[in-house]
Structures are given as structure tokens and as C-alpha cells.
Amino acid sequence: MQEYSKKERTTDIACLILFPLGFIILAILAIMGFSEGFFAETYISSTQIVSAILVMILPVLRLTKKFRSPYWFMFLVTSVPYLHAVSLFLGFYHSFANWDFISHTYSSIIVGLIVFISLLIIQHYTVRIDLGSTATILFFTFIIAWGFGNIWEITEWIIDNAFGNALMSYSVMDTLGDLVISDLTGAILTDVLAGIILSRYSITQIVEEMNLDRFMDRIGKKWDKKCGNESDD
């Protein structure tokens, strides 16, 4: 377990302030009518506010020492709401023909990487649960990453219904294109990336870098205890 240094704490406080700051500025600008997007100011500004709250989660978890995610991971995760919110503010979804594909594929890759890391953590910290070989871990990463695309489409549907307008999904081809082209491409690219990572580093090497020992040791042991079949002992 690595020490939580003063430098790290300063960086985390900076992240906690700077990550949402961009969204707050964009929200204010949207309310003032400076957005280039084709959507209503209310929708654009509320997206910025929700994004601002979401990007604070990882820095808060680091500061409270609940989950010390690596900085590369934190920046990658934060880049997803930024990509969506900035594109919405500047109207990229309408200005560039393939922007929706790029945005969806990128988000799918990041979601896939989060899934991949979560599976590695489970594999590393539990004894009784066994996700098998690299191939099966990659398979589970793939199906969960692709499945999340479906959940996103359901979210779009809920938001559209709540706002009473076609704000997030425009046509049946849009939904199918997102699912079958962008999300699938993202899931495949995640698997390729995950495969390369696993061919170079062991699961232990990847997971131990995250300093999760104190938290996950306890969770892992609890989990194992719950999984104990009498017949398996």
C-alpha cells in the first residue's frame, strides 16, 4: 500500500475544483445564450450541471481514500462527459457528419476499459470467484461493454420522454447505428486494447498499481465468505 502523499492530495483537490469548473462555465455561457448547439439552453445547461456532478465522484473517492484510481484512469473517465458536453455546447453533433459515431465509439471504449478493470479487480481480490482465462475475461468485457450501449439508448429514450422532445435520439437508424456500429466498434477496440494490456502485464501488476488493497481485501474476503458452498469446502 503506497502512502498518500501531500502532492497527491494537492493534485486531487485541484482535480476536484478544475474538473467541474469547465462544465460550470459552459452552463453559465449556455444560460446566457452563447451556446452554438441546436438545442434549448435548458437542456444544454442541465447536461453541463449533471456532468459537473459526475466528474467530481472520482476525485472525492481519492480524497476520502475509498478508491485511489490511477490518474490516467481518472482523466480518461472525465474526458467522456467533457467530449459529450462540449460537443453539445459547440453543436458538433450537427456540424460534423460522423461526430456521433466518434463520440459513441470513444465512450464505448472508456466504458469497456472501466468494465475490464472492474473484472480484473474481482478476479484478483476474490478466491472463490474465478473468471477463467484471458479469453473469457475478454469475452465478458466485450458483452458488458456492448450491453452498456443498450442501457445508454434506454437512457436517451427516458430523457426524451421526460423532456417531451427528440433531444437525444433522432431516428430508428440513429439508435441502430449507435448500437450496431459505434458501440460494437468500441467494444471490439476495447477488447483489442485489453488483450494487448494482458499480454504485457499480469493481472496482479495492473491491479496492485491502483492501491486498492485495504478496501478490496475486506470486500474480497466478505465476498468469498458469501460464496462458500458447503460441498465445495
Added chain:
Amino acid sequence: MNRQQTICTISLIISLVGLIIGLVKMKENLVVPATFSTLLLTLAIFETTQNKYLKEWVCIILCIGLTINILSSFITTIHYTPDDWIDFYLVTPSFIFVSFVSILLIIGYFNIRLDHVMLAVFTLFMSLSTVSAYAGLFLFTRVLTKTLTDEESKLANYYLDASFAVVLLAAIISIFIIDIIIRKKKIKLITSKYIVTEEK
């Protein structure tokens, strides 16, 4: 012929009948699931001839899922109306069975150990990604071959998104039921010994 082979053979006959009717009538919404079912059931029958074969309960779930899939496709082929998406609602729930069995097969043949939570999570996401694949295989061809107006396309989109929500809900309910069954059987860790057997 043992019971597993009998169950699989009956389902295989239904699949083959569906496949023939689908090919004769040129209905892709019957040909796609029927081909899928035929391949899986042939594999299941083949597996029962090997040393390590599926347990009866896995076979029953697999056959129920695939038979519902074929029958619902068959019904929607007869009452085919291009403007409604009823077939999507009818066919997709059976993919939850198929996804569940697929995860069980992976546990059985790749020596994986999962608890209820992990089994539920994997089944849920397997169902969702199977529906995405189904949407890609079947709906894409259907949408592409039709000329939809913007308004119709928007309406169809709501049907599609609503269907995903239905599938998600159905998957969660199914997982809840599966969980109750597993808990009743007092199985805490699902391993290959519950899925496959090496007895002859």
C-alpha cells in the same frame, strides 16, 4: 436416446420446420432465429454423445428458450405487419433464456466459478448485447429495405427504445426468478459440476 437428446431433438425438429418455412416464404425474421436455434441444438445433441455433456435442466432451459423464439417468429411471420414492432417484443424475451444458457455453457466448459451476483450481471449484459446483435441482424435489414419517412422513423425509434426497456425489465425479472431458484437449491457458487456431467 437419453432424455437430454429427446428434448433437444423435439426442439430441433421445430427449428428445422421453422427454417424450411422461413426459406420457402423468404422471411428473414424466421430464417435468422431458426438457423441460430438449429446450430445450437445440433451442438447440444452432439455434446450429449461426448464424455462431458449438459445436465438435463440446462437442456430444458435451452430448448424452452429456442422453441419460444421459433414459435414467436413463426406467429409473427404469419401475422406480419411491417408497421408494428410486435415481433420484436415477442422474440426478444427468449434471448434472455438463450443468454442465461450461454453463460451456463461458458461456466460448464471453461471451468469458471461465479456467484449469484456475477451470474446475474453476466446474464443481464449477455441479454442486452444479444438484443443489440439481433437488432443489427434482423432490424437493420428490415429498416434498410423499407423507405421510412422522418416521422415514421421517429415513431419506430420510440418502439425500438421502448423494446430495449422491456428487454431490460424482463431480464431483471428473469434474473430475480433464477436467483430465487438457485437460493432455494442452496447453491452459493455456480461451478461446472452443476452444468455438465461426465457420467455416461
